[in-house]
Amino acid sequence: MDFIIEAVVKAVKDLYQTDVAADAVNLQETRKEFEGQVTIVTFPFTKVSRKGPEQTGTEIGEYLKANVQEIASFNVIKGFLNISIADAYWLSQLNNNILADDFAVVKPNGKKVMVEYSSPNTNKPLHLGHIRNNLLGFSLSEILSAAGYEVVKANLVNDRGIHICKSMLAWQQFGNGETPQSSGLKGDHLAGKYYVWFDKAYKQQITELIEEGQTEEEAKKNAPLIKQAQEMLQKWEAGDEEVISLWKTMNGWVYDGFAETYKALGVSFDKYYYESDTYLLGKDIVEEGLAKGVFFKKDDGSVWIDLTEDGLDQKLVLRADGTSVYITQDLGTAQLKYNDYHMDESIYVVGNEQDYHFKVLFLILEKLGKSWAKGLYHLSYGMVDLPSGKMKSREGTVVDADDLMADMYSTAKEQTDAAGKVEGLSDSEKDALYHTIGMGALKYFLLKVDPKKRLLFDPNESVDFQGHTGPFIQYTHARIKSVLAKAGYKGVAFTSTDALDPVERDLIVSLTKFPETIAEAAKGHSPAVVANYIYEVAKNFNKFYHEKSVNQAETEDLKQFRMQLSAATANVIKRGMKLLGIQVPERM
RNA sequence: GGUCCCGUAGCUCAGUUGGAUAGAGCAACUGCCUUCUAAGCAGUAGGUCUUUGGUUCGAAUCCAAACGGGAUCACCA
Known part of the structure; x- marks a missing residue:
C-alpha cells in the first residue's frame, strides 16, 4: 500500500x-x-x-x-x-504475488537467533505450563525462520541439583528396584512419582519434628530426608560412582519419557545444554567483573553487584564459599551460548515469574560490556492458571501434559466419529487424523492468546472444536481440498475475471496480508498474531464458500479464478498453521 | 511495604504508531443441509472498555492517581 x-x-x-x-x-x-x-x-x-x-x-x-x-x-x-x-489491482496481487512460488518467502536476512525453550527439570513429568512454553518456543522459532533468520533451537536441561536428588533418594529408599519396564510407567512419570513421594515423607518428618518441639524452620533443616538429599548432592558433585550411576539411570528414564512427549507435541531442538555441564560456569565471568570493578567483594568473601542505581537491588553473584548461584550459571551459560554460535539475538522463553531474574541477568551482561548483551530478549509469558489458581506440582494440582494430550485425542475421536466423516480411512489414517485434530485444538487454544497474558484453563470444560479454534481452521483447509479435488484442480494458471464480488475481494485482501503478518509476529515475538490472522483468512474463505460456488461457476474463467483463489487460501492456511506447529488434514 | 505485569460482553479473547457506531468465539435465542464437507453460513440479544482526573480536533489505546487481581523482592532453580 x-x-x-x-x-x-x-x-x-x-x-x-x-x-x-x-x-x-x-x-x-x-x-x-x-x-x-x-x-x-x-x-x-x-x-x-x-x-x-x-x-x-x-x-x-x-x-x-x-x-x-x-x-x-x-x-x-x-x-x-x-x-x-480497482479489481485489476487485486487480481494482479493474486496472479503475480499470492500465487507465486515465492509468496511470503523471505530471503535470509543474515542474522542468527537462538531460541531457548522447554528447559525442563528431570525430576517430574511435563505439565500444561510446560506445554505452553514448548509451543511458544517452537512456534516462535518457525516464525523467525520464516522471517529470514537462521534459528537455533536450544534446550537447557536442568538435570542436576537438590530436586533431582530428592527423586533419586526416594527411589533408592522406597523404589524396590522399580523401573519403567517393570511397572509400565513412563520414565518421567516414574521419577515424578518418587519426587512426590519424597515431598510427602519429608513433610511427615517435618511435622514430627515440630511435635517434638522444633520450630518449623529448624524442622525443615533438620529432617533426616533433606539432610540425606543434601549429602547425595555433595556425593554427586564429588563424582561418587554409585550416585552418578543412579543419576544416569533415572535421568535416562526421564529422557525417554520426554522424548515421547516432545514427539507428541511436535517440537524439536538443534542443541541441548545440560546444567550438569554448565553449573560450574560463570566463575570466570565473576573474576572478569571483579577486575572491571563491576562487582565487589564483601568481607565474608561473597561477590555482589550493586544495581540500586538502576532501580534494582544488590544481587549476589557468587557465594562466600565460592560456589555458584542460579545467576552465576546463567552468566556463564550465556557466554557459552555466544561462544558456540555468535548469534545476533538470543531469546529465552521463560515464564514471567522470572522477569526480575532476566532483568538482572541482562543488565549485568551489559555492564560487563558484552557486545552481544543488547541482543538478549526474555520472552516472558504468563502463567497458565486453573480456576482454582496456580498449578503446583507438589500439590498435585497440575494438568499433566501426557494426560491432556490423550484427552484431546479422545475428544477429537469422539467428535470426528460423530460427524461421520472418516469412512474409507484406514485405522492408521484415522489415528493420525485424531491426533492432528486433537493437537490442533490444544495448540491453537494455547497460541491464540497473547503470550504475555496469563491464561485460564478449565479442565472441566473441554477445549472447543467450534468457532475460533484450530479444528475450525483445519476444517476449512480440508474443505478447500475437497472442493479442489471435485473441481479437478490441476495447478497454477493465470486467471482473470471481469469483476470481483466483495467476498472474493475480501478474501484476496486478507491473503495479501500474510507476509506483513509474519514480519509483525517475528518483531513482536508473538505466535498469537499469526493465529488470529489465519482465523480471519479461514472466516473469509467460509463466507466466500457459502456465497459462491467453484464447481457451478457461471463461466469457465470464473471457475478457474475461484479454484486459484481457493488453492491460494489453502496454501496460506497450511503455511500459517505450520508456523504455529499445527498440521492441517487433507480431509476431515 | 518496594518493583513489575494485568483489568474490554455472562465466559474466553482480538483491537497496529491515538481515529468512524469498540470486534470475534463460546454460552442463549432465530433461520439455512435433494446444490462443491453444517467442525459451516446468516441473524437477534448482550458494553459507563475497573474508576477518577489530565493531554487534544479525537482516548480502550498516552500520562497521573485510586481500586481490584497476579508475580517478584532466596547465599532455591
Missing part, C-alpha cells in the same frame, strides 16, 4: 504546497460498513489545507482518483477518505 501513501504525500504537496512525512499519512483498513478497502484519516491535513476535514478529504480523493491508476473510486465520510482500489 506504499503507493497510496506516496500518492497522498504528493497530493498534499500539489494541493496545499506543503511537505508531509510519509509516516504522517494514517492508512487503515476500511471498516466493513463503508465502501472501499483503504481509509485515510484526513484530520491531520486540515491544518495545511485550512479547510474542513470533509472538503480536504474530497480534494485529496479527487486528486488520487485522477492521478493514481489503481484507485477506482472514493467516498468521504466526516474526516475519513475511503478508497476503493
